[in-house]
Amino acid sequence: MTQPVDLTLAQARDALHAGKISAVELTKAHLAAMEKASALNCYVATTPDQALAMAQRSDARFASKDAGPLEGIPLGIKDLYATKGVHTQACSHILDGFKPDYESTVTSHLWRDGAIMLGKLNMDEFAMGSSNETSYYGPVVSPWLPNGWTQDQARKALSGDKKGLLVPGGSSGGSAAAVAARLCLGATATDTGGSIRQPAAFTGTVGIKPTYGRCSRWGIVAFASSLDQAGPIARTVQDCAIMLRSMAGHDPRDATSFDAPVPDYEKSVGASIRGKKIGIPREYRIEGMPAEIDRLWNQGIDWLRAAGAEIVDISLPHTRTALPAYYIVAPAEASSNLARYDGVRYGLRVPGKDITDMYEQTRAKGFGKEVRRRIMIGTYVLSAGYYDAYYVRAQKIRTLIKRDFELAYANGVDAILTPATPSAAFGIGEKGSADPVEMYLNDVFTVTVNMAGLPGLAVPAGLSSGGLPLSLQLIGRPFDEETLFSIAEVIERSAGQIQLPKPWWE
Amino acid sequence: MSVDQANVRRIARLARIAVRDEELPHLAQELNAMLAFVEELNAVDLGNAEPMTSVLPMQMKMRQDVVGDHAGPEIVTGNAPISEDHFFLVPKVIE
Numbered sequence: 001m002t003q004p005v006d007l008t009l010a011q012a013r014d015a016l017h018a019g020k021i022s023a024v025e026l027t028k029a030h031l032a033a034m035e036k037a038s039a040l041n042c043y044v045a046t047t048p049d050q051a052l053a054m055a056q057r058s059d060a061r062f063a064s065k066d067a068g069p070l071e072g073i074p075l076g077i078k079d080l081y082a083t084k085g086v087h088t089q090a091c092s093h094i095l096d097g098f099k100p101d102y103e104s105t106v107t108s109h110l111w112r113d114g115a116i117m118l119g120k121l122n123m124d125e126f127a128m129g130s131s132n133e134t135s136y137y138g139p140v141v142s143p144w145l146p147n148g149w150t151q152d153q154a155r156k157a158l159s160g161d162k163k164g165l166l167v168p169g170g171s172s173g174g175s176a177a178a179v180a181a182r183l184c185l186g187a188t189a190t191d192t193g194g195s196i197r198q199p200a201a202f203t204g205t206v207g208i209k210p211t212y213g214r215c216s217r218w219g220i221v222a223f224a225s226s227l228d229q230a231g232p233i234a235r236t237v238q239d240c241a242i243m244l245r246s247m248a249g250h251d252p253r254d255a256t257s258f259d260a261p262v263p264d265y266e267k268s269v270g271a272s273i274r275g276k277k278i279g280i281p282r283e284y285r286i287e288g289m290p291a292e293i294d295r296l297w298n299q300g301i302d303w304l305r306a307a308g309a310e311i312v313d314i315s316l317p318h319t320r321t322a323l324p325a326y327y328i329v330a331p332a333e334a335s336s337n338l339a340r341y342d343g344v345r346y347g348l349r350v351p352g353k354d355i356t357d358m359y360e361q362t363r364a365k366g367f368g369k370e371v372r373r374r375i376m377i378g379t380y381v382l383s384a385g386y387y388d389a390y391y392v393r394a395q396k397i398r399t400l401i402k403r404d405f406e407l408a409y410a411n412g413v414d415a416i417l418t419p420a421t422p423s424a425a426f427g428i429g430e431k432g433s434a435d436p437v438e439m440y441l442n443d444v445f446t447v448t449v450n451m452a453g454l455p456g457l458a459v460p461a462g463l464s465s466g467g468l469p470l471s472l473q474l475i476g477r478p479f480d481e482e483t484l485f486s487i488a489e490v491i492e493r494s495a496g497q498i499q500l501p502k503p504w505w506e
Numbered sequence: 507m508s509v510d511q512a513n514v515r516r517i518a519r520l521a522r523i524a525v526r527d528e529e530l531p532h533l534a535q536e537l538n539a540m541l542a543f544v545e546e547l548n549a550v551d552l553g554n555a556e557p558m559t560s561v562l563p564m565q566m567k568m569r570q571d572v573v574g575d576h577a578g579p580e581i582v583t584g585n586a587p588i589s590e591d592h593f594f595l596v597p598k599v600i601e
Contacts, residue, residue: 098585101584252567363523379521395559398561402561453562
């Protein structure tokens with residue numbers, strides 16, 4: 001029999017509306033699963049009392065027939081989102097003890113529509129990372145078993161040093177792992193260079209980074225403001241569509257938020273893609289790409305063609321420059337955004353001999369290694385004498401990257417199909433310890449999308465030779481998330497629903 | 507371009523992050539790895555490209571210059587590590 005936590009968000013919604021399950025029952029089932037999965041370290045704070053109180057109110061609204069679109073749906077919230085009176089620390093030590101007195105716009109939209117908060121999800125510190133290993137609260141363990149491992153072996157590693165177990169990707173690693181492990185029906189996430197799509201790809205879940213401006217950034221801890229966007233991770237394309245509709249929408253408190261009605265994205269799921277023109281960018285066939293990624297991509301092309309789409313080869317000549325340009329733009333913006341953590345207004349404070357020493361000691365202790373490194377590189381590229389050579393040049397390259405996409409779209413391309421990641425998930429502690437750039441290469445296919453402000457979606461399309469999920473990425477026209485949902489559903493259906501790992505961790 | 511240990515010390519000072527002497531060689535090496543990674547951008551033909559200021563064409567909205575929702579001093583100082591009578595306390599900055 002299907003357990004309540006194994007339902008998709010859409011199935012749970014229908015079961016709630018049909019009175020087959022109550023919001024309290026559904027919430028309790030998730031809280032119990034979370035407790036048994038605490039070793040995976042997906043949640044950094046749980047809010048069971050709040051969740052049950054919200055669930056009771058949902059049940060009352062079902063009884064009085066005024067249920068919202070997400071009524072009674074238990075969700076996990078990335079620790080980057082401000083949640084009133086609840087742990088909000090971007091998984092950094094420097095925000096120690098911070099509890100905002102306000103609610104982010106996106107989460108307030110979710111609660112408006114009846115959703116239930118289960119707790120706050122682990123992530124890379126300030127969303128800087130691709131493996132969830134930079135979190136102050138320790139790494140998240142992917143629910144996927146490493147190739148050839150037995151459940152006993154994995155349980156032993158889980159209670160020990162976690163070596164050999166897999167990363168869920170990052171920065172939204174807690175979000176992706178919690179969704180894959182059925183510890184919530186969906187999760188909020190954010191994406192600055194691939195932080196929704198890469199962890200979704202590593203865990204066999206679906207994630208969409210909408211167009212820049214589609215979701216309000218108000219109340220989301222800022223990393224790189226011109227690139228940051230909120231989006232959902234869920235178990236199906238339809239579930240993502242349902243969540244995004246609630247998350248999106250104009251917000252006068254975010255000057256970059258887009259002022260236009262939010263479509264009912266769910267209606268696009270299952271729509272025909274006949275006649276859609278799908279671009280295949282040759283520059284994404286990178287050197288050293290594993291053959292299985294190439295095969296997956298070709299398989300995706302075949303599926304879309306079989307569904308009546310027209311496949312065209314396109315060129316995005318500045319693709320190669322996106323990742324290095326990102327590692328100028330994003331740290332520059334981060335160094336500015338993170339200047340606010342000074343030990344005065346919130347969070348950690350380390351005493352010093354004078355105020356400057358207090359700032360310096362606080363920031364040295366409060367920020368982890370990766371965050372310190374990015375603040376320093378950002379400070380350098382913005383400093384006098386280097387600004388034009390690095391920052392202005394990178395911003396010009398960003399214009400060129402965007403122009404590549406505009407040309408493709410002007411030629412009638414409706415969406416672009418690429419691999420989501422250059423590999424399947426890797427092991428905890430395996431990458432980036434010697435050379436930070438090794439970790440950065442994870443985002444080689446996703447980062448272009450942030451640089452151009454476009455929507456991008458990762459959908460599972462198959463398994464690697466080691467039995468791990470692999471995904472394809474769809475890139476869309478600005479504010480045309482609907483086409484991405486339609487195409488993604490074709491891939492999802494063609495690939496067959498991915499079998500998520502059984503709960504070996506319990 | 508690359509940085510030496512003196513540069514790293516200056517950058518850390520600008521970023522207000524304390525660094526110990528023994529950290530400098532390793533930090534210089536890491537920052538240089540990042541700088542080497544972005545080096546290839548120098549070879550890109552920029553043509554007449556303008557630096558990007560807004561990723562999507564968007565009209566900046568205007569609003570009335572009026573007081574909106576605001577938190578009281580209790581709330582504003584509520585998360586401060588040290589505060590007194592609704593003021594943030596810091597080490598002495600004026601002699």
